[in-house]
Amino acid sequence: MFNFILILVFLGGIIGGVISSVAGGASIVSYPILLISGVPPIFANITNHGALIFDYMGAISSSTKELKGHWKQAIFYAMSATVGAVFGTYLLLAFPSKVFEKVVPIFLVLSGILFLIGNKKKCSTKVVPKSLIIVIMFMMGCYTGYFGGANGVILLAALQYLTNENFLVNNAIKNVICGIANVVAFIIFIFRSQVYWLQGIFLAMGMLIGGFLGPKLLRHISVVKLRWIIAILAFMQAIYFFIQSY
Numbered sequence: 001m002f003n004f005i006l007i008l009v010f011l012g013g014i015i016g017g018v019i020s021s022v023a024g025g026a027s028i029v030s031y032p033i034l035l036i037s038g039v040p041p042i043f044a045n046i047t048n049h050g051a052l053i054f055d056y057m058g059a060i061s062s063s064t065k066e067l068k069g070h071w072k073q074a075i076f077y078a079m080s081a082t083v084g085a086v087f088g089t090y091l092l093l094a095f096p097s098k099v100f101e102k103v104v105p106i107f108l109v110l111s112g113i114l115f116l117i118g119n120k121k122k123c124s125t126k127v128v129p130k131s132l133i134i135v136i137m138f139m140m141g142c143y144t145g146y147f148g149g150a151n152g153v154i155l156l157a158a159l160q161y162l163t164n165e166n167f168l169v170n171n172a173i174k175n176v177i178c179g180i181a182n183v184v185a186f187i188i189f190i191f192r193s194q195v196y197w198l199q200g201i202f203l204a205m206g207m208l209i210g211g212f213l214g215p216k217l218l219r220h221i222s223v224v225k226l227r228w229i230i231a232i233l234a235f236m237q238a239i240y241f242f243i244q245s246y
Contacts (some may be wrong), residue, residue: 005037006202013051013203017210021059021175022218023230024152025237026052030203039196045092045147047196050186051203056179058211063172066215070169074176080134081141085181088145089188105242111157112234116227128162136162137177144178145185152178153234167226168218175211 012033016026027048034044060067067074136158144151152174159170189195218226 006199009033009037009199009202010206013055013206013208014210014213015206016203017055017058017207017212018214018217019210019233020052020055020152020207021062021211021214022171023233024154024156024174024178025233026055026152026207028233028237028240030207034196034199034203037196037199039199043194043196046186046189046193047200047203049182049189050195050200051207052182053179053186054204055207055211056175056182058208058213059175059215060172060179062212062215063168063175066168066172067176070165070173071176073163074173077133077137077173078177078180080137081144081177081181082184084138084141084143085145085185086141086188087138088142088147089185089192091142091146093192102245105238105245107154108234108238108241111153112231112238114157114160116231133162140177141181144181145188153230153237156230168215171218172215175215 012029016029016033019029020026030048030051031044034047035041039047140151140155140158143154155177156170156174159165159174160167163170163173165173221229
């Protein structure tokens with residue numbers, strides 16, 4: 001029975017990894033899977049942080065084409081988000097994540113709407129003040145360290161309005177930001193909290209595979225279809241987190 005559960009965790013990691021690398025929101029699959037395997041809620045959140053690192057590793061290695069010429073931009077965003085992630089992890093260890101849990105469904109609905117009305121006039125990063133970008137990335141990093149549910153979807157929606165890049169590039173940049181922020185957050189959790197390593201390892205192996213497959217699938221889907229897919233995923237996750245929180 002225990003072996004079956006670990007296989008289920010592995011398969012959930014693959015599915016969650018694909019979802020996360022394509023749009024974000026692996027937690028809609030990975031978090032419940034960890035709970036089913038017997039991991040308590042707060043430790044499921046922490047163990048999930050560690051597994052997601054491998055998802056982003058797979059996604060980044062599969063997105064080198066999109067990241068070419070954008071590494072400097074991605075690292076700049078990631079640095080601000082990482083500072084926020086450090087702050088967020090200490091908030092999680094000090095306070096329950098109930099406040100953010102109740103706000104997540106609202107963020108997701110707004111993100112889904114933004115994707116559906118995404119035929120906007122492109123803006124240049126030169127127009128958006130760097131100070132504003134730093135503040136937004138810091139807040140996203142703080143959210144990632146504190147709760148992190150569906151942070152990829154919300155971050156991707158923000159990036160399409162902060163940058164002048166196409167969807168595939170923004171998705172690759174999102175994976176770099178989330179990946180680095182998750183690494184830093186997880187290192188802190190290792191020393192300050194408990195990680196369920198066995199379930200985490202099986203989940204991480206699945207996410208590595210799913211994360212690698214996701215960006216490859218994206219290259220064969222039209223932008224219009226992508227917007228609808230991500231919007232639907234955002235609304236599905238909004239319903240899931242609404243049920244969890246309320």
